[in-house]
Amino acid sequence: MNSGPEISIIIPTLNEEVAIGSLLNWLTTNASSTISKEIIIVDGGSTDQTIQIAENYPVLALRCNKGRAKQMNHGAKHASGKILYFLHADTFPPKKFDITIQNAYKKGSKAGCFRMKFETNNFILKGFAWFTRFNFSICRGGDQSLFITKNLFLKLNGFNEAYTIYEDSEFIRRIYKTTNFKILPDFVRTSARKYHEFGWAKTQFHFGVIHVKSWLGAPPHQLYAYYQKHFSYN
Numbered sequence: 569m570n571s572g573p574e575i576s577i578i579i580p581t582l583n584e585e586v587a588i589g590s591l592l593n594w595l596t597t598n599a600s601s602t603i604s605k606e607i608i609i610v611d612g613g614s615t616d617q618t619i620q621i622a623e624n625y626p627v628l629a630l631r632c633n634k635g636r637a638k639q640m641n642h643g644a645k646h647a648s649g650k651i652l653y654f655l656h657a658d659t660f661p662p663k664k665f666d667i668t669i670q671n672a673y674k675k676g677s678k679a680g681c682f683r684m685k686f687e688t689n690n691f692i693l694k695g696f697a698w699f700t701r702f703n704f705s706i707c708r709g710g711d712q713s714l715f716i717t718k719n720l721f722l723k724l725n726g727f728n729e730a731y732t733i734y735e736d737s738e739f740i741r742r743i744y745k746t747t748n749f750k751i752l753p754d755f756v757r758t759s760a761r762k763y764h765e766f767g768w769a770k771t772q773f774h775f776g777v778i779h780v781k782s783w784l785g786a787p788p789h790q791l792y793a794y795y796q797k798h799f800s801y802n
Contacts, residue, residue, distance in 0.1 A: 572670040574605035575715070576649030580639035581609055584657040585616040587759070592625040594660055603666040605649045610639040636710075637727035637735035644721055652721055654714045654736075658759035661713055665754070669715045672750050679716040679743045680750030681708065688760040692768055703751050705744045706779065710736030711758040720747065732792040734782055766799060774798045 577595065581588060588609070595607055607627040611619050612634035622629050632642040644652055651673060655661065662668070662682060672680060684700045686693045699707050714736065724742055727735045743749055763771045778791055 572674055573650035575603055575651045575653050575666050575669060576605055576647035577607045577653045577655055578640055578643035578647060579609050579655050579657055580636045581614060581618050581657050582612040582634060583614045583616045584618045585621055587658045588618055589621045591657055591660060592622060596625055598663055600666050603670055608643045608647060610643040612639050635732055637729045637731050641726045644726055650718055652716055652718055656711055659711055659713060660757045662754035668752055668754060672752060677750035678720045678747045680752055681712040681714050682752045682754055682756045684712045685755045685757050686760040687757055690768055693760055693763060703749060705741045708737060708740045713756050730788040733795045734778060734791050
């Protein structure tokens with residue numbers, strides 16, 4: 569019998585037909601039925617089979633305008649759990665993830681994340697992932713997943729929808745200023761697909777530049793313009 573708060577899992581998607589079925593299969597197989605209250609898919613206008621695949625599972629499938637910040641805020645608005653757990657479509661949480669999150673809440677944690685491992689043998693990326701064990705906001709990112717109480721989420725006004733990219737890091741930075749952020753001891757496994765597409769050195773360099781630009785006060789539209797320039801498929 570569950571004696572703690574229930575969790576709403578929120579997954580923003582956009583053309584994730586390759587990944588979403590595997591993730592939902594894993595979640596519905598491994599999530600605790602008494603803790604994980606619901607899985608909410610928030611799609612930003614997929615033109616592939618993402619929604620059709622998701623609807624084969626016991627999920628709440630929502631649609632809204634494209635933009636992860638908008639999508640995650642929309643999911644939070646419809647969530648009924650006391651704890652929100654934001655998860656990317658290509659990231660797999662550890663076994664008993666919801667029990668671990670609930671236990672952290674019972675010990676006083678209002679927000680936190682797991683450590684991360686990339687699904688790759690690249691030793692450089694393994695090195696970058698190693699730093700996710702340290703409790704500094706500069707080491708955080710959305711790929712590590714994020715849990716936060718709904719009350720704190722609402723207090724902070726959720727994700728800043730002005731951010732087309734970097735929305736996770738910006739929000740987490742605000743969380744750090746508000747409460748003690750908890751780094752959970754287990755690891756999520758996340759795809760290294762962007763590193764494979766653009767090259768690990770190029771990808772990490774430009775992500776680093778985006779971090780620095782943000783820390784120096786660059787507004788959201790400048791961060792997005794830089795991202796578009798260096799990660800364009802054209």
